[in-house]
Amino acid sequence: GENVEQHPSTLSVQEGDSAVIKCTYSDSASNYFPWYKQELGKGPQLIIDIRSNVGEKKDQRIAVTLNKTAKHFSLHITETQPEDSAVYFCAALTSYGNNRLAFGKGNQVVVIP
């Protein structure tokens, strides 16, 4: 089935710096790639998504880029703030097994004040 991997597993950044998390996927037919943010004690929250017909999408301080040839997509957070500290999950909509989202295992991002 689809295999979604996230790197690095943990990322520490100084407040104000940028953070980049990369995800790779295996199903070349995948066409939808969301990013979720999960704060402690809460459910995942959709923060941005991208479809395969677009190479980049931005929403204020966050952006997602997609490289279909290399089968990877990345989350970019600029001007990081302490409230950006969370676990971030990427996912890919795969055609394996009746079309469903396959999630990565998550990245812990720590923003150091």
Added chain:
Amino acid sequence: DVKVTQSSRYLVKRTGEKVFLECVQDMDHENMFWYRQDPGLGLRLIYFSYDVKMKEKGDIPEGYSVSREKKERFSLILESASTNQTSMYLCASSLGTFGTEAFFGQGTRLTVV
């Protein structure tokens, strides 16, 4: 504001008990999902439903069943709880097909003793 509400934040049940986890969404979404979240394993799909009275197995359905009698409500049932079902359970609903643009509930942390 969109809302997915899970009936309990924390539950403690005994081995062998029948357990009901309830989820309600107020967005009139047709698609609803139950995931299980475990450290190091990410989110794994248990069951999903694309319509009332309709259900499909996810990746790890063994030991679980579901019920969708009304569009807004999706219940997860542990027929006979076991200790290896101790986990965080997350419900989601989506506007798009197959889980695109999905919104998650806050999660239910279930402990089976």
